[in-house]
Each structure stands twice: as C-alpha cells, then as structure tokens.
Amino acid sequence: MKRKIVSVLVCAAMAATMIAGCGGGSDDAAATTTEETATEETAADDAAAEDAATDDTAASGETLTIGFAQVGHESDWRTASTQSCQDVFSAENGYDLQFVDCDNDSAVQLEAVRGFIEQDVDYIIIDPIVSTGWDTVLTECQDAGIPVIVIDRTIDDSDKYAAWVGSDFKTEGLACGEWLKAYADAKGITDLNILVIEGTTGASATIGRTEGFNEIAEREGWNILDSQTGDFTQEGGQQVMESYCKSYEGQFNVVICQNDNEAFGAMDAMTAAGVSYGVDGDVIIVSFDAARTALQYCLDGDLNAVFECNPLAAPMVEEIIKGLEAGEEVETEVYVEESCFAHDDTVPSISVNGVDTPMTVLTQDIIDARAY
Amino acid sequence: MDKVKKITQKRLFLPVFCMFLVMAANIIYDVACGEFAFSFFTISVRNGVLYGRLIDILNRGSEIAILAIGMTLVVSASAGTDISVGSVMSLAASFCCMLLAGYGVSSTTELAVPLIVGVLGGILMGCVCGAFNGTLVAYLNVQPMVATLILFSAARAIGLLLCNNLIVYVRNDSFKFFGGYLGFIPTPIIIAAVCVVVMALLLKKTALGLYVQSVGINKKASRIAGLNSSKIIFVCYLVCGLMAGIAGIVASSRISSADSNNIGLNYEMDAILAVALGGNSLGGGKFSLAGSIIGAYTIQAITTTLYALGVSTDVAPVFKAIIVIIIVTIQAPPFKAYMKRRAARKALAKGGAAA
Known part of the structure; x- marks a missing residue:
C-alpha cells in the first residue's frame, strides 16, 4: 500500500513538474495563440464587413x-x-x-x-x-x-x-576570402595555412560559404590544410578545433568558422591549447552570422573579422510590395544587404564581385544600435 | 602458454583488446607519416594543463562514461534500455542554465542564483526524470523502451520551453569549471572518475550489485527470495537519471551555455553501444561496470582517432560503423565458439601428429 502511494506521488510530482515546466514557457505562447486567433477572427469579421470597402482601401x-x-x-x-x-x-x-x-x-x-x-x-x-x-x-x-x-x-x-529576398551565402564566402587576402597583404603575411570549420553538411549556408571562400583560396593558391564540419554548434567547433590543434600543431595561421557558435568553441579550444588568436595573436580567426555576442568578441579583438548574415529582410520586402502596388515589374531575386565587420581599419574596404564593400570598424555604439 | 590463455579468457579481455586495436591504428598512421610512432599517446603539460590525444579521449569520453554507468544498471536490472538519457541531459542543462541566468534571459555574465543551486537543480531535474521512468517501468510495468520514449521526445522540448526557445549563455568563469580544469586535469575526467568509483564501491561493498543482477536474471524468483524487485528496478532508473543530470551539467559547462537542441544529441545510442561494447548482454542479468566504461572510452577513441587521421567528418560515421561491426563480431558468442572449435581442432591435429 505504502509503495502504491509513493508511486502515485512520484507520478503526480513528475506530472506537476512537466506542467509547471510547460506552463512557464507556454504562458506567453498560449497567450499569443489566443491573441492571434482573436486577431484572426476580428480580421475575418472585418474582412467580411468591409468586403466591399477593402478593394477601395487597398487601391x-x-x-x-x-x-x-x-x-x-x-x-x-x-x-x-x-x-x-x-x-x-x-x-x-x-x-x-x-x-x-x-x-x-x-x-x-x-x-x-x-x-x-x-x-x-x-x-x-x-x-x-x-x-x-x-x-x-x-x-x-x-x-x-x-x-x-x-x-x-x-x-x-x-x-x-512574386519574389525571393534573402542572403547570398556565396558572396559572404567571397567577401571573407577577399578580406583575408587584403588583410594578409597589409600585414605582410605571405604564407596562409588555413583550417576551415564548416557548418552542417548540405545546409545552403555551408555550401555557399565554402564555395565562395574556396574560389578565392584557389585563385590565390592558399593552402587549405583541412576542412571538417562542426555542425554549426559550439561543441562541434570546440571538438574539431581541439583535434586541429594537435594534428596541425604550429602549422596553421588562419581559422575560418562558418558561424558564430563554432567560433566560440574554436576560441575555447585554442585557449586551452595555448594558441594565441585574434588581432594580437598568431592565428587569424573569422566567423559568419554576426550576432551581438560575436561582434562583442570582435570589438574586444578576439575575432579578427565577422561577416554578417542579415536577418532584416523586411525593408526589402516593403520595397517589393510598394513596387507591386504601383504595378511595376519587380526583381524576382533580391539579396539583402550584408555588412562586414572588422576589429580595426587595416583593410578599409574590399571588392567583392567588382562591388566595393566597406569593412565597418566596430565600436560599442554600432553594437548597441544593432537589432540582434 | 597457459598464462596467455588465462588472460585471454578474462571477461574484460576482449573489450580492452578492442580498445587497443583502435588505438593501434594511430601508431601505424604515425609511422606511415614518418612521425614519432607514439605521438598519439604523448601526454605533455602545456599552458599549465594536460595536453594530448589520450587526454582528449578521457576528457571527451566523460559524458558517455557517466551515462554508461546508469545505462549498465538499467540494462542489467530491467533487460531494457533507457533511451531518454540524451534528452534528459539536455533538460538538466537547460534547467541549470535557466536557474543561473533567470527565466527569459538569453545571455548573462552574472549568476542569478548561487552556482550550487543551479547545478543541484539540474542534477535534481535528472533525478526527477529518472524517477518518472523508474515509476513507469518498475511499478506500472510499462516496457522500458516505451516508458523512456516519453521523455526521449518530451524532455528536450521541455528544456526548450524552460529556455524560452533560446540558447542560454552563462558566460561566468565559475560555471565553466565543470567543463574546464581542476588544477592541470580536465574536470570532466575527475567527475567521471568520481562517479565510477562511487558506483563501483556501492555495487561491490553493498549487496546492491548482487540484487541488481539477481533481479535482472529472474525478477519473479528474486521477489520470492525476498527482494523488492520493483524497488531495485526503480533505483536503477533513478541512478540512470542522476547520471544523465551530471552528464548534462558537464556538457553544458563545456560550452558555457544550454543549447537544448544539440546537448546530448544521440548520446543515448552511444551509451547503449558502450554497454554492448563492454561485453554486457542487453538481455539483462550479469553485468560488468568496468566493461561499459571501457566501451564508452572505446567509442570516444574511435571518434578521436578518426579526427586524428583526418577522415572527413561526412564519411566518419561509415568508418565508425565498420569498426563497431568488427568489435561486436569478435565478441559475439557464435564467433567465440567458432574460434574455440578451431583451436580445439588444431590442438587435436597437433596431438594426432605427435602421437
């Protein structure tokens, strides 16, 4: 009997925790859903009521x-x-x-x-x-x-x-390559030995960034020592870099991480192995995505450069909608503008596909002003 | 000759042999590359901490080794596996980081609560999950696979909810300790060692180990003999949850964040594999904790070796599978029986010739 009571209690406790756990998180989720349904309903009502009027207002x-x-x-x-x-x-x-x-x-x-x-x-x-x-x-x-x-x-x-708006991953890769070339020239580094930590195999970001970067690497005759996937995670980046540090001890001077999280992991691994990186270090390290944390690292000089993958597509979408409203022909493929950030002004600007792109030198104000 | 035979007939001989086989590949590779033959095994102190591939294996293998302890008990007592450990790891990590950072905060350098509260909270969450699994299996007689399937799918999602669907970063040096270094030794190695020693003592010095085996061999007979079978199975699942909680804290501290989607992903399979590679029967009953631990480090040795050989990570799982097939075949009873028969025939032929 006692055992039964205990088992029931444990079950109840577990259920309670699960509900509490769910409740904690889903409170606002549930709220949003109801809100959404509410707005949807009102919208539907409005639409029905204003059916005749909508055309006019839209026009x-x-x-x-x-x-x-x-x-x-x-x-x-x-x-x-x-x-x-x-x-x-x-x-x-x-x-x-x-x-x-x-x-x-x-x-x-x-x-x-x-x-x-x-x-x-x-x-x-x-x-x-x-x-x-x-x-x-x-x-x-x-x-x-x-x-x-x-x-x-x-x-x-x-x-x-009507149109697609998004990131051009290949251009991100090209930008990274062009920056690296200019940076190495400015610093007088002639021999580039590069290690790449790729993203998830088959992801469009991985394919595009690899393709773009390799194009420049081939053109310049750089030596890519190795390229392994870190699955876009910090743990993955850390483990790959840990192994790189041993396999290519003292042989590499550039690490390319295909997203921010991998770069965080790679930095941890290099710190543990006693390899100095960043602006004042022996190894040049760059990453893609440019979320706030990565930019902070870049500002502190732990990352040499960060290449943005811009999530703010809405302004371009608005342009397209305005164009469509005016009855114009719109471009079917629009790339969002993406910036490149660097710790210092060693390389003021780079030329990607013949287009001049400035390298933004990071300040705390720039980071604070950004949306993410 | 007899001495060799004695060693080869030891229960742990094959798991250990397989682990050395995996590592031997590195000697061949290093020699082929014209490097020092034992460079894979060199351990040095660099930057004030231990450094080397072997240390990597011990360090990175810690989580699987910790999970393997719990998994061994579960397999032995209930003849089933706990497939929720990876998800429970993620949940424990998420809960710990949520406590440390405060709900809804995605990045913090200041701890919201003392470190110990967060860590104990995470471990406790693991225990609660273990108790839940244990109750279902031991008292409600749900099949282990089905019972743990619930948390396998739910725990990760609960973790995501706790973290408000974000990756929670706790960039505080004190939290980094569990995945960092104690003196010059990586802390995960110490945590794993402590877990192993405590569990081994508990199983050897008390009757618990014997109870677990007897329940695993025959639950009914054990009950009639006066053992509380259900309670023992429950305790095994509880320990499994506890271990998952500890592994979750280690994994999360390593990256100083709670990445609910990725922490402990597919670790349940590695933990089960560790138990199998250790020469334990997944059918329950007799078990060898040491075997499972060796199995866990063998898995990590394979991963580290593949990294060291520079095998592209895209094709690494294929090689991993091939190695596992070989190891499992060597340990399979029919294969062992075949080798024995062959040896016997040879001995007979030799004997016949001599006569």
Whole structure:
C-alpha cells in the first residue's frame, strides 16, 4: 500500500513538474495563440464587413493586410527577423500584419497560408520551413490573386511567387576570402595555412560559404590544410578545433568558422591549447552570422573579422510590395544587404564581385544600435 | 602458454583488446607519416594543463562514461534500455542554465542564483526524470523502451520551453569549471572518475550489485527470495537519471551555455553501444561496470582517432560503423565458439601428429 502511494506521488510530482515546466514557457505562447486567433477572427469579421470597402482601401493604399508565416523562434537570428517584419509592417506605417509563428512545423505553415487566403489578405510573406511541397498552395494563392513573397529560405519546386529576398551565402564566402587576402597583404603575411570549420553538411549556408571562400583560396593558391564540419554548434567547433590543434600543431595561421557558435568553441579550444588568436595573436580567426555576442568578441579583438548574415529582410520586402502596388515589374531575386565587420581599419574596404564593400570598424555604439 | 590463455579468457579481455586495436591504428598512421610512432599517446603539460590525444579521449569520453554507468544498471536490472538519457541531459542543462541566468534571459555574465543551486537543480531535474521512468517501468510495468520514449521526445522540448526557445549563455568563469580544469586535469575526467568509483564501491561493498543482477536474471524468483524487485528496478532508473543530470551539467559547462537542441544529441545510442561494447548482454542479468566504461572510452577513441587521421567528418560515421561491426563480431558468442572449435581442432591435429 505504502509503495502504491509513493508511486502515485512520484507520478503526480513528475506530472506537476512537466506542467509547471510547460506552463512557464507556454504562458506567453498560449497567450499569443489566443491573441492571434482573436486577431484572426476580428480580421475575418472585418474582412467580411468591409468586403466591399477593402478593394477601395487597398487601391488607395491606406491599409495593406499582410500575412506572414514565420518558421519559428529557434534562435536570436530568427527573433530579429520577426522583429524586423513587425517593425516595418506596423499599424503606423499603414499595414495590418497577420503574424503566425509556425514553430518549425511545415503542416502548420501550409495551414497558415491557407488561412491567409481565406482572410483575403493583400500579400503573403513566407519563410518556408521546407523547400518542397509548395506548388499546390502557391497555385491557390495565385488563383486568389494574392502575391507571395518568399524570404530567407528557398522554395525549390514552384515558381509561383512574386519574389525571393534573402542572403547570398556565396558572396559572404567571397567577401571573407577577399578580406583575408587584403588583410594578409597589409600585414605582410605571405604564407596562409588555413583550417576551415564548416557548418552542417548540405545546409545552403555551408555550401555557399565554402564555395565562395574556396574560389578565392584557389585563385590565390592558399593552402587549405583541412576542412571538417562542426555542425554549426559550439561543441562541434570546440571538438574539431581541439583535434586541429594537435594534428596541425604550429602549422596553421588562419581559422575560418562558418558561424558564430563554432567560433566560440574554436576560441575555447585554442585557449586551452595555448594558441594565441585574434588581432594580437598568431592565428587569424573569422566567423559568419554576426550576432551581438560575436561582434562583442570582435570589438574586444578576439575575432579578427565577422561577416554578417542579415536577418532584416523586411525593408526589402516593403520595397517589393510598394513596387507591386504601383504595378511595376519587380526583381524576382533580391539579396539583402550584408555588412562586414572588422576589429580595426587595416583593410578599409574590399571588392567583392567588382562591388566595393566597406569593412565597418566596430565600436560599442554600432553594437548597441544593432537589432540582434 | 597457459598464462596467455588465462588472460585471454578474462571477461574484460576482449573489450580492452578492442580498445587497443583502435588505438593501434594511430601508431601505424604515425609511422606511415614518418612521425614519432607514439605521438598519439604523448601526454605533455602545456599552458599549465594536460595536453594530448589520450587526454582528449578521457576528457571527451566523460559524458558517455557517466551515462554508461546508469545505462549498465538499467540494462542489467530491467533487460531494457533507457533511451531518454540524451534528452534528459539536455533538460538538466537547460534547467541549470535557466536557474543561473533567470527565466527569459538569453545571455548573462552574472549568476542569478548561487552556482550550487543551479547545478543541484539540474542534477535534481535528472533525478526527477529518472524517477518518472523508474515509476513507469518498475511499478506500472510499462516496457522500458516505451516508458523512456516519453521523455526521449518530451524532455528536450521541455528544456526548450524552460529556455524560452533560446540558447542560454552563462558566460561566468565559475560555471565553466565543470567543463574546464581542476588544477592541470580536465574536470570532466575527475567527475567521471568520481562517479565510477562511487558506483563501483556501492555495487561491490553493498549487496546492491548482487540484487541488481539477481533481479535482472529472474525478477519473479528474486521477489520470492525476498527482494523488492520493483524497488531495485526503480533505483536503477533513478541512478540512470542522476547520471544523465551530471552528464548534462558537464556538457553544458563545456560550452558555457544550454543549447537544448544539440546537448546530448544521440548520446543515448552511444551509451547503449558502450554497454554492448563492454561485453554486457542487453538481455539483462550479469553485468560488468568496468566493461561499459571501457566501451564508452572505446567509442570516444574511435571518434578521436578518426579526427586524428583526418577522415572527413561526412564519411566518419561509415568508418565508425565498420569498426563497431568488427568489435561486436569478435565478441559475439557464435564467433567465440567458432574460434574455440578451431583451436580445439588444431590442438587435436597437433596431438594426432605427435602421437
């Protein structure tokens, strides 16, 4: 009997913790959902009530209803992307944004887009969780006469969208290569021996950044000693770098990390191995993404340079929507502007694909002013 | 000759032999590269801390070794595996970092609560998960795989919720201690050693080890003999959860953050593999804790060796699989029986010729 009571108690305790755990986190999630449903309902009511009126208002450009099906909120990068959309498409700017957080569930995302069609929004923005399986729903959008704008990730099996806005990973890689060349020239380093910590195998960011960087490396005849994947994680970067430090002891002077987290791990591993890195060190280290923490490291001189992967696509999307409203032809592929950051002004600017790109010298003000 | 036979017939001979086999690959590689033959095994003190591939194996293998302790008990007592340990690691790490940073904070250098509260909280979370699994398996007779499947999928998600779906960074030097160094020895090695020694003493010096084995061999008979079978199974799962909690703290301290999506990912499989590589039967019953620990370090030795050989990480799992197949085959009873028969035939032929 005693045992039964104990077991029931333990079960109850576990359930309580789980509920408490869920409750803690899902409070606002639940709140947002209800809020969303509420707004959706009102929006639906409004749409029904103003059905006749909507066309007029849309035409006169007073209020544009925009549906945004976001991937989720898994990283600081994603949060910044969401924030950017909410800032640009605010009520003050004359927009009514219907935001749905799909929590990385592609079925939810398809439903969200169908919901937008039913609400008869003016434009739909999608950050596709998966790249395939979109043709049917995009055809529905087309039939309803609602232009779709895709941001960040790509849709591979359909071209029934008005435009795509996102990052050019290859250019990021090229920029990194060009910077490294200019930096090495300025510092008088002739022999570059490079170690690369790649991102997740097959990810578009990994492919693009590798392709871009290798192009420059080949052109300049640099020696890439090794290239292993760190899976975009700190643990991965740390473990790969730990091994690099032993395999290529004293042979390398450049480490390229394909995202910030890998760079954090690599720095830990090099510190433990007694290898000096950064601006005053023996090893040049650069990373991609440029979230706030990485920029702080760059400002402190632990990272030589950071290449941005810009989550703030919304301003470009607004441009496209304005263009479409005015009945203009819009570009179907738009790349967001991406900056390059460096600790010092050794290299004032680089030329990528014939375009001059300035290297921004970091200050605390720049970091504080950034959204993520 | 008899001495050699005695050694080869020891229970732990094969696991140890396999581990050396893996490491021997490095000697061949180093010689082939024209380097010092034992450069893989060189341990030096650099930057005030121990440095070398062997240290890497011991250091990086700590989490799996800690998990393997709990997994061995679970396998032995319930003839099932606890597949939730990786997720529980992640949950414990998330809970610990959430306590240290405060809810909703994504990066902090100041601790919100004393370090010990966060760490004990994380470990306690592991225990709670272990108790949950234990209750399901021991008292409700749910199959271990099914029972632990619940937390396998849920624990990581709960961790994400606790961290408000963000990676929580605790950039405080005191928190780095558990994944850093104590004096000149990496702390994870010490933590793993302490866990192993404490559990080994507990199993050897008390009757617990015997109880666990007897429950594993025959639960009903043990009960009739006067053992509280359910309680023993429950304790095994509790210990497994505790170990997962400790491993979670170590993994999280290493990267001074709680990356719920990645901490302990696929570690449950490595822990189960460690138990199997140690020559333990997954069917429960008799077990060897030392075997599992050796198995855990063998897995890490394979990983470190592949890094050292410069095998591209894309194809590394293939080589890992091949090595595991070889090790498992060497230890398989039919293979052992075949080798024995062959040896016997040879001896017979020799004997016949002599006569």
